[in-house]
Amino acid sequence: MTLPEGYYSKNDNKVCKLVKSLYGLKQAPRKWNEKLTNVLRDVGFVQSQCDHSLYVMDKSSVFIALLVYVDDIVITGNNDNEISRIKGLLSKSFQIKDLGVLKYFLGLEVIYDKSGICLNQRKYCLDLLAEFGYLGCKPVNTPIELSHVINKNIGDKQETLVDITSYQKLIGKLIYLSLTRPDICYAVQFLSQYMHKPCDSHLKVALRLLRYLKLSPGKGLLFKKSDCFDLTCFADSDWAKCLNTRKSVTGYYVFLGHDLISWKSKKQSTVSRSSGEAEYRAMCSATCELIWIVNLLSELKVCCKVPIQLYCDSSAAISIAANLVFHERTKHFELDLYFLREKIASGFVQTVKVDSESQLANLFTKGLSARLHELFCEKLGLVNVFKAV
Template sequence: MTLPDGYSSNHANKVCRLKKSLYGLKQAPRMWNEKLVNVLLNLGFEQSKCDHSMFVKTSNYVFIVLLVYADDIVITGSCSTEIARIKSLLKSKFLIKDLGMLKYFLGIEVLKTKDGLCLSQRKYCLDLLAEFGMTGCKPVNNPIEANHVLTRLCEQDTKVLPDISVYQKLVGKLIYLSHTRPDIAYSVHYLSQYMHCPTNGHFKIALRLLRYLKGSPGKGILFSKGDSLDLKVFSDSDWGKCIKTRKSTTGFCIFLGNSLVSWKSKKQSTVSRSSAEAEYRAMCAATCEALWLRNILNELKIDIKLPVPLFCDNTAAISITANPVFHERTKHFEIDLYFLREKISKGVIKTVGISSEDQSADIFTKGLLVQAHEKVCKILGLFDCFAY
């Protein structure tokens, strides 16, 4: 912080004493969050232990949930009168603006349909296409080639981009777009591995992904109506996917009822010595996410039916979970073994075999053929409100 213009002082060793947090200072966001949390706690809210941005209030059969992102707030609940009262109390503490029903939040459009609620980033996607000059491009039907030979393409065009900031900016925007587009999660996962040294080949793959988005910029996640609130977990892995490191790729997706609520595509941190080990590590990662979601739902007063089914298409990995004997083939990943077996023995998780054709998490570990890609997208609940 510098002294204001026109102020002069003969005491060079003195410093300014800050009495109020100002925008632009490092501690300003922390001080704002601290003040907001204190106000919400005084209003009777409880801060979630699993997600500190969520606040829950329950009293006299009234249930209110409040989500905070910086200075943007979403509030919902079972009583409109209580919601209005809380808004009035917040208005007495802060200078706020009530935007009414939730329609647009952090670049995400919230659309009501006859089947449920759809989250889409259509405007964000169209702006992205316009920014990179792909508005008039010819669309393709899948984000990345099936069983793609990416290394061959990258080996043919290994010239490093003269300005890597363009690639970094594109991939960064795609990462945010993947919040409502699980169908591009694997492609973005691959591209993000080369943020510091991208080649022309990587940039061509990113542009191909934009051509895929051009075909359906309004596609998003549909949270459909239903009576079931049971968790279902699908886990998959692609063994030795990375040619350079031979690390495998973990992919999983979790459904609450018929709606997709969580997914991930990520390279594993260690090298797996077998496909069964790679699948087992993916199952452990999916189990951790399922346990976190269960805790979140418990704070929202939703009881989850146990055990939670964990679907896997690798019979060897499922056999390891049921075998109480630790032998030479499994001793190098015993921590994961103990973790998953403990959850199974306590009745929290139940492993279920599934065919590869019905594996929903397959889209998070590899590129699929057009027909298979469209099938999985339909299972994941991807829906385009603007196509009708």
């Protein structure tokens, strides 16, 4: 902060000590989080090491989980009386407002059903369509055309957009919308690569994505009630997908029981010399995610069965993981090689061959036909609870 004139001499080297944080200062978020953490620890919560926004209380038969985003808090547990007691303790330190059963949180709508709960962003999606004037557009069946490759120089006469702010705003909102819409992740991750220098062709793909969202703005993830807590993972890659850098695209998703809990579509950081290497790197990325998920679930007192099934449609990648002799073909990605082999040898993961037609991770690495796209969305648990029966 800048001190007012006359408060100190220009030749004075003294600095001010922050005693109490003021709203608007750079230190305010850090001070707020520090105070909230101290209060929760005094109540009896333990901060998660995997996700610092998660706090867990586990005492005898009482289990309470508390999730924090700045000053918005979601609390759940197996004891209503204990939850009410914690709310009362928090009200002594902060001015809180109890909104009751969770229905809307940070743009996410929570809909309760007999079979489970559905997370969707229907209102957020409709507001996005209205903002860009696409509420009355003609919808399309896929977010991106079949086998479409996005390049920064698709045509020789392509010109950079004059107003890139609107494009950046649109892609930023689509990134947040992908929290409950994994079906648009592949298109969004490609479009986000050209945030600083987009062309007309990129804007056309982004607007096509809006037309796809118009088809079912209420689609979201359904989490069904189940006693199964087994983790399964599908990993895939599209070799040399980027025409500018020839880097491959990694795509994977993780199921907890029958529910989708994690997914990613991302361009790899290095160039792969073969499709088998690209698939192997995708399996390593998926394994890292599995390690984090297992650690997080252990803090939530959920035990996962090992080895975890890791499905891949590349026989070459599976052979590399199992065979220790392929030195000439694998020495240039030695770190990934030893990492995955170590996890396989320890019994943490088990690689399983799957047919390319049954590889659901294709949804995160390439454009699909309308039939396959809809089929894969159903298998991933994407439903539209607002659709009239």
